[in-house]
Amino acid sequence: MNFFDTEIFGWVIIPLLICLARIVDVTIGTLRIIFISKGMKRLAPVMGFFEVIIWLVAIGQIMQNLSNVVNYVAYGLGFAIGNYIGIMIDNKISLGHVLVRIITRRSATNLIEWLEQSGRKFTIVDAKSDWGLVNIIYMPLKRREVREVVSRVKAFNPQAFYTIEDIRAVSGSTFKDDIHPMTKKSIWKGVVPMMKRK
Numbered sequence: 574m575n576f577f578d579t580e581i582f583g584w585v586i587i588p589l590l591i592c593l594a595r596i597v598d599v600t601i602g603t604l605r606i607i608f609i610s611k612g613m614k615r616l617a618p619v620m621g622f623f624e625v626i627i628w629l630v631a632i633g634q635i636m637q638n639l640s641n642v643v644n645y646v647a648y649g650l651g652f653a654i655g656n657y658i659g660i661m662i663d664n665k666i667s668l669g670h671v672l673v674r675i676i677t678r679r680s681a682t683n684l685i686e687w688l689e690q691s692g693r694k695f696t697i698v699d700a701k702s703d704w705g706l707v708n709i710i711y712m713p714l715k716r717r718e719v720r721e722v723v724s725r726v727k728a729f730n731p732q733a734f735y736t737i738e739d740i741r742a743v744s745g746s747t748f749k750d751d752i753h754p755m756t757k758k759s760i761w762k763g764v765v766p767m768m769k770r771k
Contacts, residue, residue, distance in 0.1 A: 587638060588647035591631050595648055598627035599655025604663060611669040612741050667716035670740040675710040675726055676702070677733040684729045688712070693722070713743055 605620040631648065638644050675684075681697065688695050688710075695712040714722060719737060726733050 583638065583641060584643055587634055587641070588643040591634050591644055592647035592651040592654075594627050594631040594634075595651025596655040596658065598624045598631065599652050600659040600662065601627070603656055603659025607659070607663050608668075610739070610741070613668075667719075669716055670743045671714055671716055671719060672738045672740050673710075673712045673714055673719065673722060673735060674738070675712070675733055675735045676700075676707050677710075677730050678704055678707050679730050679733075681708040681710060681729075684710070684726065687725060687729075693718075713740060 601620050601624040605617050605624060608617045608620070631651070635644050635648060675681075677684075685695075685697060693712060693714070695710055698709045698711070700707050700709050712722070723735065723737075726735055
Protein backbone atom coordinates (compact mmCIF):
# COMPACT_ATOMS: atom_id res chain seq x y z
CA MET A 574 0.00 0.00 0.00
CA ASN A 575 1.18 3.48 -0.86
CA PHE A 576 2.10 5.49 2.29
CA PHE A 577 0.19 8.53 0.98
CA ASP A 578 -3.02 6.46 0.99
CA THR A 579 -2.67 5.23 4.58
CA GLU A 580 -4.81 6.48 7.50
CA ILE A 581 -1.69 7.74 9.31
CA PHE A 582 -0.90 10.06 6.42
CA GLY A 583 -4.49 11.30 6.09
CA TRP A 584 -5.28 11.69 9.80
CA VAL A 585 -1.87 12.65 11.23
CA ILE A 586 0.63 13.85 8.63
CA ILE A 587 -1.74 16.03 6.58
CA PRO A 588 -3.26 17.79 9.65
CA LEU A 589 0.24 18.30 11.06
CA LEU A 590 1.45 19.86 7.81
CA ILE A 591 -1.65 22.08 7.65
CA CYS A 592 -1.07 23.20 11.23
CA LEU A 593 2.62 23.96 10.57
CA ALA A 594 1.84 25.83 7.34
CA ARG A 595 -0.81 27.86 9.12
CA ILE A 596 1.57 28.67 11.99
CA VAL A 597 4.17 29.96 9.53
CA ASP A 598 1.78 32.00 7.39
CA VAL A 599 -0.06 33.57 10.34
CA THR A 600 3.23 34.35 12.07
CA ILE A 601 4.39 36.12 8.90
CA GLY A 602 1.00 37.83 8.60
CA THR A 603 1.09 39.07 12.19
CA LEU A 604 4.58 40.48 11.70
CA ARG A 605 3.53 42.02 8.38
CA ILE A 606 0.67 43.92 10.07
CA ILE A 607 3.02 45.07 12.83
CA PHE A 608 5.58 46.23 10.27
CA ILE A 609 2.90 48.12 8.32
CA SER A 610 1.81 49.88 11.52
CA LYS A 611 5.44 50.94 12.02
CA GLY A 612 5.72 52.29 8.48
CA MET A 613 8.11 49.59 7.15
CA LYS A 614 6.78 49.72 3.59
CA ARG A 615 9.51 47.69 1.87
CA LEU A 616 9.52 44.66 4.14
CA ALA A 617 5.73 44.25 4.44
CA PRO A 618 5.02 43.39 0.74
CA VAL A 619 7.74 40.73 0.66
CA MET A 620 6.30 39.08 3.75
CA GLY A 621 2.81 39.35 2.27
CA PHE A 622 3.95 37.40 -0.83
CA PHE A 623 5.21 34.43 1.20
CA GLU A 624 2.22 34.61 3.53
CA VAL A 625 -0.26 34.16 0.68
CA ILE A 626 1.73 31.33 -0.98
CA ILE A 627 1.85 29.32 2.26
CA TRP A 628 -1.83 30.05 2.93
CA LEU A 629 -2.78 28.70 -0.52
CA VAL A 630 -0.89 25.47 0.20
CA ALA A 631 -2.70 25.03 3.54
CA ILE A 632 -6.17 25.86 2.20
CA GLY A 633 -5.52 23.62 -0.81
CA GLN A 634 -5.00 20.64 1.50
CA ILE A 635 -8.21 21.51 3.35
CA MET A 636 -10.19 21.60 0.09
CA GLN A 637 -8.80 18.23 -0.97
CA ASN A 638 -9.75 16.63 2.34
CA LEU A 639 -13.09 18.23 3.26
CA SER A 640 -14.32 15.08 5.01
CA ASN A 641 -11.47 15.09 7.54
CA VAL A 642 -12.54 17.08 10.61
CA VAL A 643 -9.01 16.92 12.04
CA ASN A 644 -7.84 19.19 9.22
CA TYR A 645 -10.19 21.95 10.39
CA VAL A 646 -8.93 21.61 13.96
CA ALA A 647 -5.32 21.73 12.73
CA TYR A 648 -6.12 24.82 10.65
CA GLY A 649 -7.63 26.66 13.63
CA LEU A 650 -4.85 25.55 15.97
CA GLY A 651 -2.20 26.75 13.54
CA PHE A 652 -3.95 30.13 13.29
CA ALA A 653 -3.98 30.59 17.08
CA ILE A 654 -0.37 29.49 17.57
CA GLY A 655 0.78 31.65 14.64
CA ASN A 656 -0.71 34.78 16.22
CA TYR A 657 1.00 34.03 19.53
CA ILE A 658 4.40 33.34 17.93
CA GLY A 659 4.17 36.46 15.76
CA ILE A 660 3.58 38.66 18.81
CA MET A 661 6.39 36.94 20.72
CA ILE A 662 8.83 37.50 17.84
CA ASP A 663 7.82 41.17 17.64
CA ASN A 664 8.50 41.56 21.37
CA LYS A 665 11.91 39.90 20.99
CA ILE A 666 13.17 41.91 18.03
CA SER A 667 11.75 45.15 19.53
CA LEU A 668 11.60 47.19 16.32
CA GLY A 669 10.43 50.78 16.20
CA HIS A 670 9.95 53.53 18.77
CA VAL A 671 7.59 54.19 21.65
CA LEU A 672 6.59 57.21 23.70
CA VAL A 673 6.90 56.74 27.46
CA ARG A 674 4.81 59.09 29.58
CA ILE A 675 5.70 59.16 33.29
CA ILE A 676 3.55 60.91 35.91
CA THR A 677 4.89 61.23 39.42
CA ARG A 678 4.02 63.30 42.50
CA ARG A 679 7.53 62.94 43.86
CA SER A 680 10.23 65.33 42.66
CA ALA A 681 11.74 63.87 39.50
CA THR A 682 15.19 65.44 40.01
CA ASN A 683 17.06 62.15 40.46
CA LEU A 684 15.34 60.54 37.51
CA ILE A 685 16.03 63.57 35.31
CA GLU A 686 19.72 63.48 36.27
CA TRP A 687 19.91 59.83 35.26
CA LEU A 688 18.14 60.54 31.95
CA GLU A 689 20.56 63.37 31.18
CA GLN A 690 23.59 61.23 32.04
CA SER A 691 22.32 58.40 29.84
CA GLY A 692 21.90 60.83 26.92
CA ARG A 693 18.17 60.30 26.47
CA LYS A 694 15.86 62.98 25.10
CA PHE A 695 12.86 63.99 27.20
CA THR A 696 10.46 66.80 28.02
CA ILE A 697 9.28 67.52 31.56
CA VAL A 698 6.12 69.45 32.41
CA ASP A 699 4.74 70.63 35.75
CA ALA A 700 1.04 69.86 35.96
CA LYS A 701 -1.89 69.63 38.36
CA SER A 702 -4.15 66.60 38.68
CA ASP A 703 -6.63 65.17 41.15
CA TRP A 704 -3.51 63.84 42.93
CA GLY A 705 -2.20 67.36 43.38
CA LEU A 706 0.95 68.79 41.76
CA VAL A 707 2.74 66.30 39.51
CA ASN A 708 5.66 66.05 37.09
CA ILE A 709 4.98 64.64 33.63
CA ILE A 710 7.93 63.35 31.64
CA TYR A 711 7.55 62.61 27.93
CA MET A 712 10.30 60.48 26.45
CA PRO A 713 10.67 58.89 22.96
CA LEU A 714 12.61 55.63 23.13
CA LYS A 715 13.65 52.72 20.99
CA ARG A 716 11.55 49.75 22.05
CA ARG A 717 14.60 47.78 23.14
CA GLU A 718 15.37 50.52 25.70
CA VAL A 719 11.97 50.40 27.39
CA ARG A 720 12.78 47.67 29.91
CA GLU A 721 15.84 49.50 31.25
CA VAL A 722 14.02 52.83 31.57
CA VAL A 723 10.94 51.31 33.21
CA SER A 724 13.12 49.48 35.75
CA ARG A 725 14.83 52.80 36.57
CA VAL A 726 11.47 54.54 36.95
CA LYS A 727 10.27 51.82 39.36
CA ALA A 728 13.51 52.07 41.34
CA PHE A 729 13.11 55.85 41.51
CA ASN A 730 9.44 55.68 42.50
CA PRO A 731 7.53 52.36 42.69
CA GLN A 732 4.25 54.35 42.78
CA ALA A 733 4.96 56.29 39.56
CA PHE A 734 2.29 56.02 36.88
CA TYR A 735 3.50 55.48 33.33
CA THR A 736 2.09 54.64 29.91
CA ILE A 737 3.80 53.37 26.76
CA GLU A 738 2.52 54.12 23.25
CA ASP A 739 3.78 53.06 19.83
CA ILE A 740 5.17 55.80 17.60
CA ARG A 741 4.85 55.43 13.83
CA ALA A 742 7.76 57.76 13.01
CA VAL A 743 10.40 59.81 14.82
CA SER A 744 12.20 62.87 13.46
CA GLY A 745 15.97 62.58 13.23
CA SER A 746 16.50 66.12 14.54
CA THR A 747 16.97 67.16 18.15
CA PHE A 748 15.92 70.27 20.02
CA LYS A 749 19.47 71.30 20.83
CA ASP A 750 19.95 72.55 17.25
CA ASP A 751 17.00 74.93 17.69
CA ILE A 752 18.21 76.53 20.91
CA HIS A 753 19.49 80.11 20.77
CA PRO A 754 23.28 80.30 21.36
CA MET A 755 22.77 82.37 24.53
CA THR A 756 20.62 79.63 26.07
CA LYS A 757 22.50 76.57 24.80
CA LYS A 758 24.06 75.75 28.16
CA SER A 759 20.70 75.48 29.86
CA ILE A 760 17.21 75.96 28.50
CA TRP A 761 15.91 76.92 31.92
CA LYS A 762 18.61 79.56 32.46
CA GLY A 763 17.38 81.24 29.31
CA VAL A 764 13.66 80.81 29.93
CA VAL A 765 13.54 82.04 33.53
CA PRO A 766 15.02 85.51 32.84
CA MET A 767 12.56 85.99 29.98
CA MET A 768 9.67 85.10 32.30
CA LYS A 769 10.94 87.61 34.88
CA ARG A 770 11.01 90.38 32.26
CA LYS A 771 7.28 89.95 31.75
